Amino acid sequence: MERDPAKRIVITGLGLTSPNGNTLSEYRANLLAGKARVQRIPMRYMGEVNAGVCDFDPMKYQRRKEVRNGTRAGSIAIYCSREAVADAGLDWDSVEKSRVGVYIGTTEHGNVETENEVYNISQFDYDTKYWTHHHNPRTVANNPAGEITMNMGVTGPHYTIGAACAAGNAGLVQGAQMLMLGECDLALAGGVSESIHTFGIFAGFKSQGALGEHEDPNLASRPFDTSRNGIVVSEGGAVYVLERLSDAQARGATIIGELAGWCINSDATDAVLPNPERQAQCMREAIRRAGMTAQDIDVVSTHATATPLGDIQEAKAIKDVFADCPNTYVNNTKSFIGHAMGAAGALELAGNIPSFSDNLVHPTINITELDPECAIPNLVINTPKTVERVDSILNNSFGMLGINSALIVKRFID
Template identity: 35%
Template sequence: MRALRRVVVTGLGAVSPFGRGVPTLMAALYAGQSAVRQVPELERIGGLRTRVAALVQGIDPREIPRKDRRSMSAMSVYATLASHEALAQAGIGTPELEGGRLGVAIGSTVGSTQTTEDFFRDFFTDHSLERMKSTLFFQIMNHSCAANVVQALGITGRLLAPSAACSTGCQAVGYGYEQVALGRQDFMLCGGADEFHPLTAATFDVMTAASIGFNDEPELTPRPFDRRRDGMVCSEGGGIVLLEALDSALARGATILGEVTGFATVSDPSSIANPNAAAMERCMRETLEDAELAPEEVDYINAHATATTQGDIAEAEAIRAIFAARVPVSSLKGHMGHTMAASGALELLASIEMLRQGRLVPTLNLNEVDPACAGILHVRGMESRPVRAFIKNNFALGGVNSSLVVRRYPHD
């Protein structure tokens, strides 16, 4: 049996509600900023109660040549710009992109809802296809982000496009990790992207899972693990992590940002909608087992924690069962809302930066811990401490649970 290869991170790329680039994201997180704002557009939706979101600002899609941009909606633009940043940091050029040994695993929750709406608004005026553009399908197909990144960058390796709601980005990195570990690819561009649409917020509002109590004070929501939390805030963005075989990175003299050592994703058939602490616990335990890591060796947990009532309680219970109150825990959704398919990768790359800098970002808006979320070590203020290994959690509707372990390199 072929020995598994070690897999490291050599590039990071981000388009977040704070703007373009990983440095911009980290500066905002360390400054304790909130990207959540009132969105007047939401007022026109009948029955929609939430009025807040965190939207991407300050990017120019025209950086992408028109021939490539024509088939992109906003989410593919985010994924492409983030991919450029990750590749530039890693020092990857045309030979690697076109060599067949670099693949992509990039997903989104769905195709572009805005493009779909625009088409049907026009179609239902006279039920005519005469005005339909030939590039429309490429914006609404489920693998739009992955396909557009491949086309824009000239990538000839494998293409994966996982779609698992909030677990998408985490799964994409996990599946990319497995591709490299198994020797199928030497590099994998991994992550997720999503674009905001009012119907995204409406979906969670209908399920009474969206924040509605802070419409006039948007910077005070969401509130992960807090007693006053009242639901999630939808946002958008794109996060990309470049994974590479360790032997390749060493041969190139690349800067190694961390090592992915464990991944697990498990299904929970008990409910398609409700979170399950036992399934979350099983997912984290399987991830630790894959990483050959004891709970005592974990120094930080980046929680999924979206600020829903049930989800935060279930995750806190799962963490408490494994780690008690020993390991620092925080969620980044208080800063930038829930970036959906991008959340796994954006929060992962932020956690990698925390590992490198030895500074933990606290959970924004966590003023009073809900007693049901107590018994774990919440990060309440900026902390400087060494981080040798961390767990990143993402738990999604549909009973999809995913976790990753990243360790400092070198660690042996």
């Protein structure tokens, strides 16, 4: 049965910044070439830590005062959104801004600004008269999405989606749902992270024994490897232009892919340790809602963060769902750029979307010795895999407090 074009949601634009690329072409080239880009940065109270750092130019789309008064997450969100709009071929001046919705996933927000302000007033005997009046708008939860609206003149709805490290997928799901409900006619959706600018997240992972360490920063993130020892924290973002198929076709847009199905569920078992049974249920439900079978999935983009137990749990779930899928290939992006937290799902999906055009599955790198408990069939290791055709990508993104998300993007077929 033919699906209603007004209910089909397609991607018509994509903008990103990542530690190893500020455009999709640069990012993809580095993924195919096996080039990681992690570095050592100084961190207050901790010395040096491994981190994924972006080098985009915020002044491309912002004035100096906006950058100074706003947030790093806001600058990332603005950069990615502006790049996405340009990629979509939109005449932004003629777009009805009241019908644009902004839905941005984030892991945490406000920690950076609060930590910095507390440190700043500590230099003045904690006199709060030195506390910046920009603190409140910087730290409210809707900040990254709100900064987009102010910069771009959007007067439609905006908010951020707090979904831990599943937030990038959740932002895309929210955008698609709002389009299907008719709440907007165009959605800017995805995820952003400024996490590397807060010592708290590094200290927290270190206290959990989950902060990735290696003398070579580019080898610090090594999902599925026997020597993996934790997460490399990164910043970054990816924002997509989403439209109803009928609207995209009416304006003659180039369609990058179609959001075919998704699911978000909860473990309800542990705040940190993932539950493979719930993860498997999440993937299966996303596949069911897409009207597909597991055998129809060509690429599975894993969430695996390089924590010893987390990788094993996801491997169990994937092996369960894709046990009889000899043509389904599996990869991981965090081995290149670390864990971009709220941006992770959106960035990792972006890195795989060019598979529709080049028929290549980018590898998981930094695997010297594969952990037998993580031996997923068709895990692409260290070099790209050429396949006959890629028609579908399932993107896993999971987070603390047991939030799971699986999002399926298909090659667009009219």
